[in-house]
Amino acid sequence: MRLFIDAMGGDLAPEAPVLGSVEALRNDPALEIILAGDLAQIEPFLADAADVRNRITLLSAPEVITNHESPVMGVRTKKESATVKGMLALRDGEADGFVSAGSTGAVLAGGMFRLGRIPGVERPAIAPLLPNGKGHFLLIDCGANVDCKPDYLVQFGVMGDAYMKGVVGIENPRVGLVNIGAEAEKGNALVKETYPKMEKAPYNFVGNVEARDITADQADVIVCDGFSGNLILKFMEGLAGTLMGIIKGEMMADTRGKIAGLIGKPAFRRVKKIMDYTEVGGAPLLGVNGAVVKAHGSSNAHAFACAITQVKKMIDGKVVDIIAKGIAEQTANAAE
């Protein structure tokens, strides 16, 4: 298996992507990696990687598409960027998967316009796995599509279903629709129109999931428009931080609390680990014609290695093929 790694994306690049790649290569002797970026910046971090160096191909890609420019323009003009080169390598079969911790917009635009969509897919979507205390659920879409049509959401269900089958190994994933009530007639215009279409879709649709139940293990795939999904994802991050801050503040407020905090440290550390979704790796870009994972922008080397593990699982689990099959069935159903 050969993966294409954007060495220049993310807050800690190139160190984290390069050292993460080395970690992944050490974990898997069958893996090969193409490291793309500014070679002068990459090479120093390979000084201690002689043991895996023969499985690394360095590729010069000096341009970077940043978070501060138009992703579509970036993908169009920066042909020497790792994102553009990686997507073309995937398209042409020179790589089996792609990982970047860089601009989400650039990964999305590169996926859309350089790699291309799976036939029949209206809109690719970004879909992180998030913790719910009992395991994980896939939240799709998380920001690729801020204004959605009902058919996009129906297809997000197909893509999420495929991911949970292929990567997580759930036989018949429960697919739910984010809504403000449990009843079919609830919601805004978008979800009201989406609901009956999802009932006919080729997956295990379990109906609406109220926001209070998103982390209550009511569905394996939770579908929403990208604006709502981004709200949920970011709010989860912010609220967990606020709540942990309140707990810390109250425990430090008196001696009893301070002692409890000291004694309870291992338990709190486990809680933090459960809530830390960077452990999972990153978020797959589903619907494009290849295995693409967007690692968290703040990924360190280990988190980046986890994202590499994730893209490997997508390839092994044939997620792209399962989506293609599901979309063909869904579009045939919808045309009836």
Added chain:
Amino acid sequence: MRLFIDAMGGDLAPEAPVLGSVEALRNDPALEIILAGDLAQIEPFLADAADVRNRITLLSAPEVITNHESPVMGVRTKKESATVKGMLALRDGEADGFVSAGSTGAVLAGGMFRLGRIPGVERPAIAPLLPNGKGHFLLIDCGANVDCKPDYLVQFGVMGDAYMKGVVGIENPRVGLVNIGAEAEKGNALVKETYPKMEKAPYNFVGNVEARDITADQADVIVCDGFSGNLILKFMEGLAGTLMGIIKGEMMADTRGKIAGLIGKPAFRRVKKIMDYTEVGGAPLLGVNGAVVKAHGSSNAHAFACAITQVKKMIDGKVVDIIAKGIAEQTANAAE
């Protein structure tokens, strides 16, 4: 001051609204209350309230608009409901404020069609005060308007600004717009169109607030469409519960954790109190031509008494007048 109380609304009615009213009357010797509902069910709970009985007027309102019927139809047909009678009493000056823990839809429909809107207001909104660790922010709208136009959101800012000035006493409330990025050009079609209009609105607009910062005290009033607001409100409830469950589970998993849990109990109790937004009372319905508070459906007597305190503050703080003035200014600005 005379308040109209729906004694039949909420999960714990009539006990909670009746005993909550008695608590409020004991706290404030100047208060008078109209208790409306099924009198045979109400009277037993007044057995121990001889000390305030002379300030209670009982009003027969045997019909109840439930959560399981169309609110608009309910308000149209159930003329003998406390909601309809209360809204008419407000309209006709027979009461100064209204509190119900019943169907949110019924309170909203009653407010719209029986009480009426403040002149110039496009859509009333539901706006709870939520904790952020440092204090509270007002989230507007939380479900009254699931499909919004930009002008609704601009006006939600006016209404939230008025509430924070009149009730919470903040001189120049910071008004933020919920978005998926901090930059003005981010977001879905709705917020992109709303942003420049908010810049011209007669309040202290502080720009976009990303979901991760909603509980980070970046704004006193946080504006969004009712679908997003309901997501945020309910997700906050659900996630806080999930997180506390994970913490509890991890602490019970070993002896150290169990001991820490015991010693830390007072601190955990304080955390729970901070996060418990029912302490605040309920959510005001802003934009209608009177002081209306929707208490949480699960309110107990004390929570109901808090909701009564809240409606009193709305009346004392002249929130309706401030909104009317703000809306006049905003619509004049917009027409320029």
